[in-house]
Amino acid sequence: MTLSRRQFVKRSGWLAGGAVAAALVGCAEDEQVDRPQLPPTQTAEQPGPNPQPVQPQTQQQIAPQRERPDPDSAEQVEQASETHSSVQQAGVEQPAAQAQKQERASPQPARREPPAERRLLVPDVVRGDHELQDPAFEPISGARVDFGEIDGGGYRIELPEEWNGELVLWAHGFRGLDDEGTGISRRLTFDDIPARDVIIGQGFGWATSTYRVNGCVPGVGVDDLLRVKDRFAELARPPRRTYIAGGSMGGATAQLMAQEFPEEIAAALAFCPAMGNVWVVDYTVAWHALAHWLIGEPPEQMDVDGMLEWAEALGTADVSRLSLSPLGEQFAALIEDFTGGERWGFADGLRQQWDIAFGLGVTIWPDIVAAGPSDLGAVIPVSRELPPADTREHIYSADPAAGIDLQRLNEEVIRFASDSDRRHDPGVGIPTGTLRVPLLAMKTTGDLFTPIHLDRDYQVMLQESGWDSNLVVQTVRRAGHCTFSEREALSAFTRIVSWLSFGLAPAGDDLQGDLSLVGTRFTDPFDEDDPLRPGA
Secondary structure, three states: OOOOHHHHHHHHHHHHHHHHHHHHOOOOOOOOOOOOOOOOOOOOOOOOOOOOOOOOOHHHHHOOOOOOOOOOHHHHHHHHOOOOEEEEEOOOOOHHHHHHHHHOOOOOOOOOOOOOOOOOOOOOOOOOOOEEOOOOOOOOOOEEEEEEEEOOEEEEEEEEOOOOOEEEEEEOOOOOEOOOOOOEOOEEOOOOOOOHHHHHHOOOEEEEEOOOOOOOOHHHHHHHHHHHHHHHHHHOOOOOEEEEEEEOHHHHHHHHHHHHOOOOOOEEEEEOOOOOOOHHHHHHHHHHHHHHHHHOOOOOOOOHHHHHHHHOOOEEEOOOOEEEOHHHHHHHHHHHHHOOOOOOOHHHHHHHHHHHHHHHHHHOHHHHHHOOOOOOOOEEEOOOOOOOOOOOOOOOOOOHHHOOOHHHHHHHOOEEEOOHHHHOOOOOOOOOOOOOOOEEEEEEEEOOOOOHHHHHHHHHHHHHHOOHHHEEEEEEEEEOOOOOOHHHHHHHHHHHHHHHHHOOOOOOOOOOOOHHHOOOOOOOOOOOOOOOOOOO
């Protein structure tokens, strides 16, 4: 089926969040791979891995660490099931549960609240008329499931019969635009954890949430996933060890949970993360500010079609080629410098991101228009409807060969400004620089949705704060967002488990130098035309 440009951009947000899932289950490439085996899990007597002082792991204090759940855990699951949820077991006929599933279009809302002692990152979530995907799903062989709704957000849980006592929370990515192409979709949907068969086969339980709202909402994701963790503990017992993993915005959710709730998790795994929470929004609004300066006028139409027509002054993209005008060449030079400099995969990554990034202008330009004429050097206040982006301090630069008057650019480009309190609110703003549990991040060099400069800047922040030993960034030499091979993605999960089990941090990349050389240790397979490919 051929997608129109509008359909492509509309689905792009969902695809960005789901691309890592496609990679993990083998849809990103045709080759067959041997999946890596996970190491044995850590016992209570084994030392923790963190070189820095850490806060106590609450779930390890609450629950005894057993190799398998109590013999009556299945009975406990049945007793814990309430009207708003459904528990199913693979291979067991449950006519009543099936009939209930067929009769209802969506589960009844649950009236669950987080524990009184746990704070909420985003306490005032404004919920509109959202449509929730049916949470019901079937267990794989050897597992049982629970699903339902908690305060308007859907959840799914899967627990193997031979549970190893550990839980993986899966954080989904950014959701795309609505059918009209004028704003964020209001449909709340699931991304089940990638490689379910591997996760369940190794004895891990997993859980996920749709979140109560869509948009750039890592803070809401943290709150809602912790509520699902509470539900998991009701069904079985508090897990002895919890991981948070996610892709794209889900990677930002993983980083934020590691920062704000280290007592709730043991480690975090972030695929193609929007590292730094609001930093990725700074990048997105800067993209549009630079385009505006080069084009010389704002878009005339505030929908996806209007954004793409406006961008044609710089260039057009299709499935195989990005055609740039002379102004577009200057734009590309500015974006390359902004996102980390020369590196493998940038050109094709820019092609892949072109329509997506310009299409997202429908969430930005209404604020610009509402602020009045976008005069040269104007400072645009960011409304409370958007994350607190701020570009007032950024100095734009580019290769001199691009022929750009950089002094004039930095004087005339429109800037965005946010309230300082919101900017430093951890639920929606910038990172704090504290990281008390291990975080492994995976990033492709040619990712232009959540570019590698986000990981570089976070690496610098942690080096300055003294928490950098808890961060490892591994790069893959490839274009695109979340375009990992199955081998690369599963190896990352193996490494984070090994980090905890044996106390040794995996190798990583230093992003402070020449990014054209990074990624050779973690790329598998290499692009055929990569000059650093072994044997090239």
